[in-house]
Amino acid sequence: MSGAGKVKGKGEGKARALGLAGWVVGVVAVLAALPLSASGRLPDRMATHWGGGVGDSGAPDGSMSFGQALSFPLAIWSVLVLGAVVFTVTRARAATVLLPGGVFLAGAQASVVRANLDHEDWRQADPLDGRVLAAVLAVAVLAAFAGAMIDRRGPVVAVSPAADGPVMDIPAGERLVWLARTSNPWLLLTAAVLGAVAAVAAVAGAGGLLAPAWQLVAPLGIASLAVLACSSVRARVTGQGLEVGFGPLGWPVRRWAATDIESARAEHRMPSQVGGWGYRLSGLGTTVMLRAGECLVVRSRGKDFAVSVDDAARGAALLNSLAGATRSTS
Template sequence: MSGTGTGKGTGKGKGRGRGKALGLAGWVAGVGAVLVALPLAAGARLPDRMATHWGGGVGDSGATPDGSMPFAQSLAFPLALWAVLALGVAAFAVTRARAASVLLPSGVLLAGAQAAIVRANLDHEDWRQADPLDGRVVAAVLAAAVLAAFAGVMIDRRGPVAAVSPAAGAPVMDIPAGERLVWLARTSNPWLRLTAAVLGAVAALAAVAGAGGLLGPAWQLVAPFGVASVAVLAFSSVRARVTAQGLEVGFGPLGWPVRRWAAADIESARAEDRTPAQVGGWGYRLGGLGTTVMLRAGECLVVRSRGKDFAVSVDDAARGAALLNSLVPGTRSTPQALS
């Protein structure tokens, strides 16, 4: 698009930035709570001094603990380390731009390490009797940290929202020659996000408690709550993007999975008001009106492709529809407008 776009994208970018900051603040608080709560929950089953370092290899039956800390210090040290890391990310602009990439895997590693230490010390009267570190727990923590790092990179890579200039409400937008076509809108449902967070917290606590030896077969809680959390989170927010190639709708905070419609496959587009009652509820709905991604009642972008309707509840749907209609064969007002 040209450089004469409105300030709408900047405002949405700031709003998304605030959402990211609040999410990371919740992550920092949650990890801190786990670091404290896990050893306290197992306090009656732990020695006064905790084994915190082992000689030899992980999972090696010959590895013996060769370092320890008082219980209070073993609780406070990782919490202080986490606080310093979080404050460092908040203080430096360069690091702050990569906050999710740093904080997500670091939190997983610290919480996993605390769980492994608690598990090894559990039900021993003296720290020298602590079990070797469980290689399965260590491997699971490292795998989870890698996934968290990937998610953090994807979150940090999300760029600002761009918008094109309004077109006086016309159903087909006149694109000046030499300008590129870009329109982007996002919508989220805070209640669905909260539901996903609660389900995810239950799964995470069960996983940490299981790794720490405080829970039996943790997968019985982790699996259903984890899958439910991911499913709800995937449809708690949506991003619609129009370019010269057509329409792209991404789901969830990472914009994935994605559905795409090529410009040549779109028959028409329109803005239409819909409610959850009309489409059968919230989230990804199938019904008599076609497919609807319903996150809030009101304006939806509706596209018809191959005789079927797909609707997504996003703001500024009329402008998105006008831009899509400008791509439909026979409606382009300027043949060289798209590049």
């Protein structure tokens, strides 16, 4: 690998920090809103501990006042947040801790509220629903995995030599890599809002405050994931060809082998030309439109694929050189 290194990723690091801050505030809002919104249907003291496990065998054997039941999970969340900020190096593992922690606490709070709902005495509280707890644990595990994937992605280091034309010289025995990443803050915000509404509906449904919750959660959750996948993109050119990863986790991924690329170029495109923002199909082919301006366009098997990333001319030049070198040796 050779050439001048260029570090990109400050904007993404800022977006990650803002996203975690929004998650912290959102969890606080959910933990507080669940018991407060159902306060008229809850006993003065709430069952908060069940003996004998969950399901029909679990009977409440411990309680807290309404204020204690409200503040206890908030206190635990505050400790988790403080620990993530203080005890992780530059918050490098914050998402791994905070995402599953928030899911688990919100699920636990929903389960407690649901069990106490419409009972005059905490001793009459329903047993904890084992299915809800199992679902909470499953989602927490998935959240931990997603957090680990987010934390693993550090700043992007793009390494490539300058190039004036569509083809660059690759010195013998050297390997060149080109990387670029782009995100659209408005699409990220839209995905966050849709996901937040879906999460609140899911927690409210688990707490017995909304039924049937899945009719609202499912379409909003799917829409949030779809918008999130189209909100950011990462393009990478290596000796193997082109790789384009979608979303904050860089997944799903589309790949083009160098032998399959007929040509590559940089082209200026506008959202009005391709039909809007996100993943678009038009007469120009497939375009991942995150911002107006320079796009990397590759032609493979007679079809064009474009992605709006900075420094597209270099990426195109390197791709053309790699594709030409691969074809000449095959």
